[in-house]
Amino acid sequence: MYQIDRRKFIKTGLSGLALAAVPLVFKLDPSKAFAAPGGNGMLKDYYRHFEVDESTIRKIMSIALDKGGDYCDLYFQHRIGNWIGLEDKTVNQAYTTIDYGVGIRVVKGEQTGYSFTEEITPKAMELAAKTAANIANEAKNIAPVELTYHKTPNYYPIKTIWEDVGIDRKIPYLQKINDRMFDKDNRVIKSQIWFSNSSDYILIATSDGKIVHDYRPMASIYCSCTAEENGKREQNGFTLSARQGMEYFTPENLNYLADEAVRRTVNLFKAVKPEGGEMPVVLEAGRSGILLHEAIGHGMEADFNRKGISIYADKMNKKVAEDFVSIVDDGTNLNERGSINVDDEANDTEKTFLVRDGVLRSYLHDRISANYYKVNPTGNGRRQSFRHMPMPRMRNTYMLPGPHKRDEIIESVKNGLYAEAFSNGEVHIGAGDFTFYVKSGYLIENGKLTKPVKDINIIGNGPEVLTRVEMVADDLKLAESGGTCGKNGQWAPVSLGLPTIKVSSITVGGIS
């Protein structure tokens, strides 16, 4: 998967707009970071790119810790994002964004001082370090130690970095999807197709002596479809998203995207609203993992637990579900949207068991909470950008396969709901109440999927619903579209997964 040629690092600018026939101005080849001798071949390039060196970083760290902070880190980031959009059958809009800067954080116990600067100069960094230092107010002074390069694995190998893919290569993809959608069904009246990709170049230095860099690619195509039948309109959409390169968008994937967007839309013409109330719900394998994200994932983020405000704060090592239920949060899945080679505090990522064989096993930690609980960090310290302080966040959250079969699960339900597509969810972590919005699904009547249903919210209580996971199939699937998770005003890409499961009873929105 790696390219062999070492790309030339041309440092004449940083704009990095991906366009054809114009020389590229910023390129770091991520693959080389792992091929180079000693593994730190790219470190020099990252230093040069951000116009810093080890001695400057250590000087800034000394200033940051000058007022008695226990720990500090510097998070350098350069994000280059491209977006193109098809509307009314032509690709007539494009948007590019560049974000560049360094965040400086000082930690003292559970306290945090934070500042960032978009100008990476010693003077601007000193000022930011002094601001962040103010969280502490003590005479003691911990000196930063020598930085050692920390090698990471690569969970998102790609063939070509996005800065090498011109807009002219992407445009035909959108046109193909559009044509297929209109060919597929004559009820289609509008499509909107959005192609977005980004590259994040990240360099993290910590006062306990780690220096690490990461290249994080991301690509998504979102496809919206509006259709009309007998004067009635419906709209729906489908997304493919992953830490991938252009090669991810194979003809098969593009066709699938177009077909799913159309199928999910025209299906809604036949859709009814179920009668609201408590009923058994079967969740389709894949993006139904939104259930785990809301019902248990957020509640297991350690910041909510060290503060005592999560419903799970007193449930560690207790039985919370049937023996065949195991739930993980995993940063290591190849090319998944929520995977990270290293977290945003320079800690290694891993596959963390929230629930193993029905028993609650681990919270999701950042550095502050790992310190608080005196456990190893789990690699969940993430942040939206250099403008934000890290906190425990999910990565790819999914349930491991269980002993049942999909068909037997559906057959076991007399009257219930089969949920297939989801838009959004929310949780109140103290009360444990959570919801997720079912964009489409089916009624289950006498063990069979019957009428399609649409636009209903499902609401439940996290710990209660976990105990009601009655059956788990062997068909685990991760969401093809992943998701974007919001917490305390910060957004993070994540993914979700689930085998087909049955929840014996949960409140479904609906009509009388």
Add this chain to the structure above:
Amino acid sequence: MDKKDRLKLVHWVVDTARKKGADDASVTFSYERDISVSHRDGELEELSESTSNSLGLAIYANSKYSSHSTNDLRKDNLQKFIEEAVAMTKYLSKDEYRTLPDPKYYDYDENIDLDINDKSYSRIDSDRRVDIAKKIEETTHKKDKRIISCTAGYGDNHFETIRVRSNGFEGVNEGTVFYAGVEVTIQDDDGGRPQDWSYATVRHFKDLPEVEYFAEEAIRRARSKLGQTKIESGRYDMILENRNAGRLIYALYGPLQASSIQQKQSFLEGKKGERVGSEKLTIVDDPLIKQGLGSRLYDSDCIAAKKRVMIDKGILKDYYVDWYYGRKLGMEPTSGSRSNMVFGYGDKSMDDIIRGTGKGILVTGFIGGNSNSTTGDFSYGIIGSYVEDGKIIKPVNEMNISGNLSELMMSLTEMGNDPYEYSSMKSPTMLFKDVYFSGI
């Protein structure tokens, strides 16, 4: 960089874009200073302070359009950024509707003072900020022994936005925002840990409420959730508290936009002049309210801001029409985005409305849910209290309301006299008759 330097830079970007081949260019420069403090359980928790800059550039070249943003303001890099932005635009399809607005719409009244920039901002020092958060937290914490955790925060923001359009617009918008609040979690006997908050956002520092307001409101709300349960599915009158009504009204905002109409994703398409809600539903978009959180003299198209009646006693009067989609639809532009939303208010308080309710649910919070702008279908999770014979009986949770917005808006029977102060959505308490709630 001071204001003069920023303005100079913006003009340089416009000129450079045109030299490189753009027929027209629009440049927006945003400068922001953000400071925030939080205090939790007796200790300063977080301190954050930073300045950000962002330069946005839109290129109009040969009937093609693209937009770009960067915060890397080094001149050489900017030069390259502009060149590439223009070069990239060539690959896109022509779109004859993409132009800068006709300059006749730029004519805003410079003499209006919206009073959104508090001059006292520069006199607020770090100690003062920490002190506010600390006092709110300490005062709240003392209110109830069952408190597990309490976090209070204070923050302020000073911004300046410069907009220059190559066909003759220049405007600078400067303002301030101050906010404070507290969230509190208390232990329930049933093992739950209900949480609630109080929060205020204002344009002038002196208008932040007293410490006691935050403490009292947050703790009252959290306590009202103790012992919450779901109740039987059925039809209840829905009393929607003012601070949450905005979430439901927001579901109408998407379908009111020209972009939704042009893309055939609005259930309100073609409904201008028709009834879309009961007599009680009046929504006015008013950008010129003094000290308003959504106030402005012009919008992001630089179209001069005007007060507009969107829905008048249930009759749809206007859409949110921006320049681009307005041209596509052949509609006169109004504004593509909302400013302050004000409503037709009634004469009853929330308590009066509760007293007049036979069997209802007072909704004090939404959880999750969504609405479909194409069909008007919605479904939301709710939290609140069961009301019987004019009295609050017990807290409820884990229930959903579902239906269609057209029907729901027709069932609006009462508007309160209590616009929510701390938002640009100044919704009052709203009463809807016979809404279906699903629970047990």
